[in-house]
Amino acid sequence: MTAEPVQLPAMPGAHLPVSIYSDSELASAAVAAQIADLIRTRAAEGRPCVLGLATGSSPTRVYEELVRLHREEGLSFQNVISFNLDEYYPMQPDSLQSYVRFMREYLFDHVDIKPENVHIPDGTVPPEQVAEYCRRYEEQIQQAGGIDLQLLGIGRTGHIGFNEPGSGPASRTRMITLDHVTRTDAASDFYGEENVPRRALTMGVGTILEARQIVLMAWGEGKAAVVKRMVEGEVTDTVPATYLQRHPAVQVVLDEAAGAELTPRKTPWLLHLPCNWHDAALVRKAVTWLARTVGKPILKLTEEAYNENGLSELLAQSGPAYDINIRVFNELQHTITGWPGGKPDADDTYRPERAEPFPKRVLIFSPHPDDDVISMGGTLLRLVDQGHEVHVAYQTSGNIAVFDDEAIRFADFVADYDQAFHFSSNEPADNLYHRVANFLRTKQPGQVDSEEVQQIKGLIRSGEAKSALRYAGLDPDERAHFLNLPFYETGRVRKKPLGDEDIRLTMELLNRIQPQQIYAAGDLSDPHGTHRVCLAAIFESIHRLKASGTAWLDDCWVWLYRGAWQEWDIDQIEMAVPLSPAELTRKRRAIFKHQSQKDRPLFPGADQREFWQRSEARNRTTAKIYDELGLPEYEGIEAFVRWEF
Template sequence: MLALSSPPVLAVTIHPDSEVASAAVARTIAELIRQRQAEGRPAVLGLATGSSPTRVYEELVRLHREEGLSFRNVVSFNLDEYYPMPPDSLQSYVRFMREYLFDHVDIQPENVHIPDGTLPQEQVAEFCRQYEARIQAVGGIDLQLLGIGRTGHIGFNEPGSGPQSRTRLITLDHITRTDAAADFYGEENVPRRALTMGVGTILEARRIVLLAWGEGKAAVIKRMVEGEPSDSVPATYLQQHPRVDVVLDEAAGAELTERKTPWLAGVPCHWPDEALVRKAVTWLARRLEKPILKLTDEDYNENGLSELLAESGRAYSINIRVFNQLQHTITGWPGGKPDADDTHRPERAAPFPKRVLIFSPHPDDDVISMGGTLLRLVEQGHEVHVAYQTSGNIAVFDDETLRFAEFVADYDAAFRLDEQPAENLYHRVADFLKNKAPGQVDSPEVQQIKGLIRRGEAKAACRYAGIPDDRAHFMDLPFYETGRVRKKPIGEEDIRLTMELLHQIRPQQIYAAGDLSDPHGTHRVCLAAIFEAVRRLKAAGTDWLPDCWVWLYRGAWQEWDIDQIEMAVPLSPDELTRKRRAIFKHQSQKDRPLFPGADQREFWQRSEARNRTTAKIYDQLGLAEYEGIEAFVRWVF
């Protein structure tokens, strides 16, 4: 855990990951509840929804079940709710709170308050007035839990919301609706309005705890902590509150000046740290748009790096050192070059060939994220396996499902292969999809067809890359198979299946998705399953594990920073084209994926742009020029 010195009113704490951070926040809430119990008073909590607080609620449930934490004296007020919204809808925050917290603890139903998304519009204003009055009647909120949106909204207080705003009906920003599209199976199904506590209401809480996880929140966290208070970023008004705790994981805090460029923030820097030196030098070169080898003493002195220069000597020696480090990350042999001096190569020469296991969270992440490297590993003779960790069945359009069901029925009718015609299946699927409500969970038959569609596409991409069918492994991890965007937490079965596959293949190289910006959380859970499986195998003294290296790639959302990259695999124009063709095998994701996230480009477009950008940065820093580069970071366990 690292505490940062921020503006006096914002206490920023960065934890190693969201699990540790969530547990710490849950303990803080539990301490408040117990303190109020000892005083014979209610503990009044303001509660948030969304992905950020889910682990906090899970830990509170654990504290209730295992350590006797009672919620009988808790009074809760939720921040917001979509409008209109039936309470039993999959997307309802009433349902969210029941599933994650209220149904698992002993809170009194009469003490639970959530904005009512079912009210006629003419009653909304009076309800909002009464909501404020109820908060005041119990003495105000003791602790308000918050998340933060990419627009800087807290609750549903979108840009334009001032510090005097109260509980009200508000129109949602386009970005907010885009971010919510996955939960509603399409942006067109997202309500355009919501009920929310106002910024002024939030600021009246005695204590505020704001949570943010992942790289996707890093930019807005920087604006909230370091920017001037402004209606354009409502979260900046938290700077005016006397007691705000900003609780982050490493990724969410990455853009804060004290983390990204500590030499500009007056933070003492430990310059013998080679990683910090590399970060500083690449930052300086990019800031000045100069190749590393052209940086001068004056460049260092005039840009906050005089201490580095004083401790390390002339600019020339620093430049050479960092340039060589970057040069040594580049390799056209991601599996290691046989019979070569590997002293300065990112991968070992031996053993060769290697058994390689590529974990792909969804059925297309392998080719989207590292398709060029995958093709090269196969061509260079390695035994390449791909493990598709989830079915990806929620990311298929309904009309695509109907088309495949119709094909099966027509094929069956033409060749009369079955005593019970597949036409029956087609009619069942067609009837279900015709009557399917927005956001409704697919029937088991529809889920199965969608999973088979994605499985077939993954097999086609593997064949194109030269991977035999028996080296494509479909894990269908249970945490994913809910039929909903919201998944289960990682479970023992997910870890067991991962351990079994690792034992089966005994890889000497593992590739896994380290893309924590994945907006749906699937990558995070899949990576957690791999990490836990490897840790358990290590603890058990597994004989093949010491010879295995783990490389992390990024997905469609973000690339590694240049100073983090430990292996850079260059791609020629032909290799980039072949990678694109492998991505095209995933036809259900072509033209318009069901869940595109904030970036509306197709996945192949994002992938190529990212690869070309990485190559361009290497070129600008004075290294060799390539068409594209795929980047990796090693995880040492």
């Protein structure tokens, strides 16, 4: 990875400069450094620095870096005046979901900003006073001299702040009704969409556009589609973020995943940009794109198809078309294997995994207690069937994703079991039931569960995970490892940053098992961010072990799967494990062991289907694409990309 961003060239019809960093950590650090420079410059000039601040997942790492700069490098916020974009309405400032609380937890409580210089829309203003309050908010911005730099994220609807589709370029600070998609995306923070406020206070598009500089940040595959519309689409109030194209000083800061759909990244040949056609990965990307664009199998692509779709240079350098087709077809064919752990006593020259050693010690990391079977259940079953020593590490308890009535049901079972079998203890089990029932009866939306309730919900999830492993043919007492990483155990959707204890626990397990194969969740689209943090824990642990000279890593390969949110692009796949109808059914049954997540998962994200439905649809779609490209036809395919450390 490099700390230097890739600057995308200007494109016809697009007027937003884009910087793409290799990951969101580097991007956030760069944005924080820019803000810090502006604060110091204004201080040297004897002037206040007026910042427009955003909330949500995008700016959190920026704020953490600003806090570090304050503590370690003496960055002072004494001259900073801040104005936040928005707030839910109604909303008490001390509520878990309040943006007042968010800003305090991530920034204000850790720096020396003056309390009187902090401005956040007030979610407690009486309805009849909202209009006047919003007018005064605009006045305060003007009295401060206007906003020097405005931070923004972007929602799936293309909203900036809470300016939903339909918001015009002249809109000012006001109350707005939230779009259904926005409320769905916020449901996890409020423990159910029914608890999400229907209204919010927000700066207007016009207010935002008056800032001297604007920095919009977006991370992850889930933002790629709306980023493309913002950067390359026409200016329209159906995607309010497109109005940023009219601003003279906007920066769009992305990670690789968020920028993946932009034309210079996805299909640079269409813009006649220089392409390194010696790069086999780029050729594979171009040829699979061409085949899907013209609706033909790879081996039926003609020279006319290449020439008519911007790929004449590829044809000139590597043609004829027949040779290119054969090469890419063979590369894709070699990704397919029914032996994910390697086929013993076989020529593995063109297989994605080594034949030896066999059997392998395999460690599957599962961020939540069901990601293993949802995302790679068919592969897990096949690894067990083929005799490998399979271990599964459940990185978090997943306790917040259990409905309250499930916790009551299990506490009731314990009480009834105790009574039926006359077990004696220092405390009757029915006391536990009554405490749990009384707590949950008076629990407020978004309130953190008591420690007892969190433990019960965690036990529900771990019991379901054990049941799924037994179904797969594994002894959970020997092969299930519940890490319960501390960063997750807050009882809230919002988690702590990754810490040294998370890394220590992960390294300890890796050293104990010394796997020859590791599987990890490599998707960044998880809307709650847990997958992202869990992957970072694995990567950091491996880097530290590697730096210490750990010998067993020399014979270890890491494969990344993707979860219920998104699949690898076809040109990225390096190992494709085909599933028969019977194997897809077995995988479904393993998922069904997670009963607390069945029928209506607590945090489904934007996709309202159950996880098993998403998983099967994704597996079938991948298989269909392989089929359409001219490869063998399967019922389903699970896909993996190798991470080389």
